[in-house]
Amino acid sequence: GESVGLHLPTLSVQEGDNSIINCAYSNSASDYFIWYKQESGKGPQFIIDIRSNMDKRQGQRVTVLLNKTVKHLSLQIAATQPGDSAVYFCAERSEEYGNKLVFGAGTILRVKS
Amino acid sequence: ETGVTQSPTHLIKTRGQQVTLRCSSQSGHNTVSWYQQALGQGPQFIFQYYREEENGRGNFPPRFSGLQFPNYSSELNVNALELDDSALYLCASTNGGLAKNIQYFGAGTRLSVL
Numbered sequence: 001g002e003s004v005g006l007h008l009p010t011l012s013v014q015e016g017d018n019s020i021i022n023c024a025y026s027n028s029a030s031d032y033f034i035w036y037k038q039e040s041g042k043g044p045q046f047i048i049d050i051r052s053n054m055d056k057r058q059g060q061r062v063t064v065l066l067n068k069t070v071k072h073l074s075l076q077i078a079a080t081q082p083g084d085s086a087v088y089f090c091a092e093r094s095e096e097y098g099n100k101l102v103f104g105a106g107t108i109l110r111v112k113s
Numbered sequence: 114e115t116g117v118t119q120s121p122t123h124l125i126k127t128r129g130q131q132v133t134l135r136c137s138s139q140s141g142h143n144t145v146s147w148y149q150q151a152l153g154q155g156p157q158f159i160f161q162y163y164r165e166e167e168n169g170r171g172n173f174p175p176r177f178s179g180l181q182f183p184n185y186s187s188e189l190n191v192n193a194l195e196l197d198d199s200a201l202y203l204c205a206s207t208n209g210g211l212a213k214n215i216q217y218f219g220a221g222t223r224l225s226v227l
Binding site for chain 1: 115117146153154155156157158161163168169171203210211213215216217218219220221
């Protein structure tokens with residue numbers, strides 16, 4: 001089949017700059033959102049999550065922003081490092097979806113030294 | 114390290130064969146979810162097991178089946194393998210049977226169907 005991976009959006013940033021990765025989610029009833037980082041040959045690694053009753057949450061070097069009006073989620077990474085290079089996925093959960101996470105297609109982050 | 118372990122890491126099968134993949138959940142977690150990740154795509158939910166019962170299923174045919182054992186480890190079985198079943202199979206564990214608790218993933222099993 002078609003290799004969708006060739007069409008993944010790619011964000012290239014210089015080491016030390018801030019990165020912003022965006023995600024449009026599909027269900028206005030979604031109540032929980034989560035970001036994962038996936039390096040080549042590895043499983044997704046949890047970064048940060050946020051519930052729908054919040055619009056911002058901060059972690060170590062990362063911030064997630066949620067805009068429910070336009071169904072948009074973003075992940076901000078401060079002082080991006082080469083080790084941040086990976087594919088980033090957002091995922092949503094809603095009662096309508098049952099007990100599952102629905103993942104987006106992913107964004108490739110490349111950090112240039 | 115998430116504490117979620119999967120075996121085997123790689124597997125090659127031919128069309129029509131059957132395969133069993135295994136997952137050990139993180140200590141203290143009673144819920145295991147299985148996902149299929151095709152190359153260049155996000156993971157797709159197959160099903161979830163909570164306290165040994167199926168607790169939600171995605172849009173996968175019945176030839177995808179599973180089990181959860183009393184120690185909360187889990188198996189994914191796929192019968193009558195098709196070429197499109199080639200993918201990375203991921204297991205994630207959490208507690209409480211809810212998808213809005215953080216799910217921790219294993220490294221996956223890479224299945225190739227020839």
